Amino acid sequence: MNAEVSPDPLPILNISCYLFVAIDAPEVLRDTLHERALALGLKGTVLIAEEGINLFLAGEPAAVRAWVDALRGDGRFEALAPKESWSDAVPFRKLLVKVKPEIIRMNHPTIRPDRAPRAPSLPAATLRRWLDQGHDDEGRPVVTLDTRNAFEVDVGAFDGAIDWRISKFSEFPQAVQAHRDELAGKTVVSYCTGGIRCEKAALYLAEDADRHGLDARVYQLDGGILKYFEEVGEAHYHGTCFVFDERRAVDPQLAPSPESVVE
Structure with missing residues (x-):
């Protein structure tokens, strides 16, 4: 019997990626990146600020990777380490490349990841193992804290996650x-x-815990939900992202989740 052959990926490559890094002339970079993306037929959104870059782009795979x-x-x-996913069609209507005060708005100017050591990150496999065993490697209870908007959490989240x-x-x-x-x-x-x-x-959590003498150890999930899906799948997660x-x-x-696709 012939071995099963994995189907080819769908024709459109979608990438999401961010990087906190000092950018001293974001307007110049904006013009360069917009010109390149336009020439390659890409659509999506690229946000640039003095603290870094945040992007969501889609198009022909060779064009996306060339960009x-x-x-x-x-x-x-x-x-830069883009997370990849595939779709039948480009899920963006146009190309936007913008300069913003922050690539993700927190309105808390002391939190500048481009100027500080990165908060400890936790690989997806380690989080799964900790959730499997119910505690971290030192026996401390582990909680997941969802930092997204409430309507996003309602679509899917980690089991038992803290949701404010x-x-x-x-x-x-x-x-x-x-x-x-x-x-x-x-x-x-x-x-x-x-x-x-x-x-x-x-x-922010680590800074706040230090300021208030709170006995909490803080990590970020490396690559977020999308990287967790890529490396671990749906373990300890319900719904979609x-x-x-x-x-x-x-x-x-x-x-793409069929029940969530916009016609």
Whole structure:
């Protein structure tokens, strides 16, 4: 009997990626990246700020990878590691390349990942193992903390995750002030879609815990839910993952979720 052959991927490559890195002339970079993406027929959104870059792009696989390779040619962006998924059609209607004050708005100017050591990150496999055993490697209870907006959490989340029902990420610091005692004595793993929000959130949580003498150990889930799906699948997760494009959500196989596709 012939071995099963994996089907070819769908024709459109979607990437999401961010990097906190100092950018001293974001307007110049914006013009360069917009020109390249336009020439390659890509659609999506690229946000640039002095603190880094955040992007969601889609198109023909060779074109998407050529754009990423050109960006990595700039030494500031060598560490870019896009997360990939596939779809039948481009899930964006146009191309937007914008300069913003922050690539993810927190409105808390002391939290600048481009200027500080990165908060400790936790690989997907380690989080799964900790959730399997019910504690971290030192026996401390582990909690997952969702840093996304409430409507995203409602589409899918880790089992038993802490959800403070925020409506926008800039509300996260206030939510910490109101709920910090819930985290005492625990190992806290902040998570989000692709890593950008939980990276800022983890820095804020660690800073707050130090300031208030809170016995909490803080990690960020490396690569967010999308990387967890890629490396681990759906273990300890229920539902799908909301994404900000016309697919609306992807399942643990990183395929568009049929019930969430916008016609």
